[in-house]
Amino acid sequence: MTIFKPDFYIVPRIIKDNKKLQPKDGDVYAVVYWFERLKDGRCTAKNETIAGILNCNSLSVANSLKRLEDCGYIQRIFKDKTKRIRLEIKTLVSFVYHQPMKQVSSNDDTAQTESVSSNDEQNKKDINNNRNKSGTPYSQASIFFEAIEDGDEKIISFASQLATKYQISQLAALNELQAFRNWWTELDQTGRKERWQVQKFFQINRRLATWFSKIKNNKFSKPKGKTII
Numbered sequence: 001m002t003i004f005k006p007d008f009y010i011v012p013r014i015i016k017d018n019k020k021l022q023p024k025d026g027d028v029y030a031v032v033y034w035f036e037r038l039k040d041g042r043c044t045a046k047n048e049t050i051a052g053i054l055n056c057n058s059l060s061v062a063n064s065l066k067r068l069e070d071c072g073y074i075q076r077i078f079k080d081k082t083k084r085i086r087l088e089i090k091t092l093v094s095f096v097y098h099q100p101m102k103q104v105s106s107n108d109d110t111a112q113t114e115s116v117s118s119n120d121e122q123n124k125k126d127i128n129n130n131r132n133k134s135g136t137p138y139s140q141a142s143i144f145f146e147a148i149e150d151g152d153e154k155i156i157s158f159a160s161q162l163a164t165k166y167q168i169s170q171l172a173a174l175n176e177l178q179a180f181r182n183w184w185t186e187l188d189q190t191g192r193k194e195r196w197q198v199q200k201f202f203q204i205n206r207r208l209a210t211w212f213s214k215i216k217n218n219k220f221s222k223p224k225g226k227t228i229i
Contacts, residue, residue, distance in 0.1 A: 005053050006034040012073075012093040021067055027054050028064040029073060032089045041191075043089045065089065077142050079152070087146045137203045141184075141196055144204050148181045166212055180211050 009030030016026055031050050035043035047058040047065070054061070068074045073093055079085040147155050159173040166173070184196040184207070196202050 006031065009034070014093060015068075015071075015073055018071060020071060022064070024054070024056065024060060025064040025067050028061055029068055029091065029093075032074060033091045035089075036091060043091075044087065045089075046086075075139075077139065077146065079143070079146065079150070087143070138197075141202060141204050145181050145185055145196075148177055162212060176212065180208065 009027060010033055011026040011030045015021060015029055028050060031045075031053050032043045035045050047061040050061045051058045065074065065076060069076055073091070075090045075092060076083075076086055077088045077090065079087050155177065156170075156174070159177055160170050162168075162173040162177075163170040185194045187194055188198060196207075
């Protein structure tokens with residue numbers, strides 16, 4: 001099988017400079033970042049696939065991913081609580097391209113240092129904000145939407161519970177869960193974030209309760225215009 005490889009690797013300096021990480025960790029991050037910029041926009045590659053690109057073994061990749069996640073540079077999203085089935089890997093280090101400063105001499109070290117420092121500080125804030133997302137409402141929402149997309153058995157069971165609670169058919173409950181997902185996973189104008197990801201507060205259970213409470217004559221009130229559920 002032909003293995004396609006990146007033409008070059010993009011590794012954030014903050015990762016290269018981290019003494020807790022090994023040189024191979026930066027390469028693993030770069031491959032994940034590369035996958036995210038392909039057509040699907042997501043990295044769902046297995047450890048074996050990443051290892052094949054980097055000419056190393058899958059255990060080495062697994063160890064690198066663990067270290068990167070411990071440092072807050074990536075987030076691994078799993079399908080099950082035992083964390084045996086991985087759905088996706090997300091990179092968390094933001095990339096900022098600094099335009100040349102026309103009014104400042106290229107020898108002005110102060111201006112250059114301030115520019116780099118600003119980017120580093122923003123990355124530190126982003127990483128700290130994302131470091132503890134495992135098990136948070138953010139993580140739960142991501143896993144829930146992925147489960148709906150995959151037609152997970154747990155979603156079918158959940159639809160059955162909703163059908164009983166709201167006195168509708170299981171098919172109607174499944175359709176509404178899909179509609180719920182379609183509404184909240186719509187991409188913004190940048191194509192990088194979904195509707196639910198830009199909400200200041202978002203808890204799946206509360207949003208579902210609001211969505212399914214809008215039943216009139218066995219029909220659901222769909223959101224119109226910019227209505228936020």
